[in-house]
Amino acid sequence: MEENKxxxxxxxxxxxxxxxxxxTVLCILTFVGAGxxxxxxxxxxxxxxxxxxxxxxxxxxxxxxxxxLGGMDDFYRWTKISxxxxxxxxxxxxxGALMMWNLKKIGYFIYIPGQLIPLIGSFxxxxxxxxxxxxxxxxGGMFASMGMIGFFIGALFxxxxxxxxxxxxxHMNK
Numbered sequence: 001m002e003e004n005k006x007x008x009x010x011x012x013x014x015x016x017x018x019x020x021x022x023x024t025v026l027c028i029l030t031f032v033g034a035g036x037x038x039x040x041x042x043x044x045x046x047x048x049x050x051x052x053x054x055x056x057x058x059x060x061x062x063x064x065x066x067x068x069l070g071g072m073d074d075f076y077r078w079t080k081i082s083x084x085x086x087x088x089x090x091x092x093x094x095x096g097a098l099m100m101w102n103l104k105k106i107g108y109f110i111y112i113p114g115q116l117i118p119l120i121g122s123f124x125x126x127x128x129x130x131x132x133x134x135x136x137x138x139x140g141g142m143f144a145s146m147g148m149i150g151f152f153i154g155a156l157f158x159x160x161x162x163x164x165x166x167x168x169x170x171h172m173n174k
Contacts, residue, residue: 019103020171026164030097030111037090037118044083052076075128082121089118100165105172108165115158119151126151 092114099107126147 017103017173019101020168022164023100023103023168023171026161026168027097027101030093030161034090034094034097034114037086038094041083041087041090045087048080048083051079075125078121078124078128082118082125085121086118089114089116092117100172103172105169105174108169108172111165112162115162119155119158122151122154 092110094114096107096109096111096114099110101107129147
């Protein structure tokens, strides 16, 4: 009987910190999003070569003409780099969310670059679209403009999550 009382006293002195429900929800959403991002990134690694093969075939067959494919090399190079940046970013987000799940504040500082790194790759892919059909042509400018609109809308979610996690840092330990 005396032994059980000591255990209870130790637990009362050092209670386990409870994770707020909002952090739990944010982490679960991050687990799902980063997990899907990792899966699609891995899939992209296996299929990115098919895109290059398609453009090489089009080029051999006369394709769209020399002026239209001028920007494709740059676009393909940045698309490939973007796949790696997305994988890295999703892995960092997943790692950061796991740490924040355990209420470790350092996870937030891993999570932030994990959200920002893929945006750099996306921005560079969109910027390379201006080379399609000539920089002044209707196709390149239109693709790049629509891409930038999508980029800014897509950047709202990472910004919102960074802010929501940041507001809840007070609930996390070192």
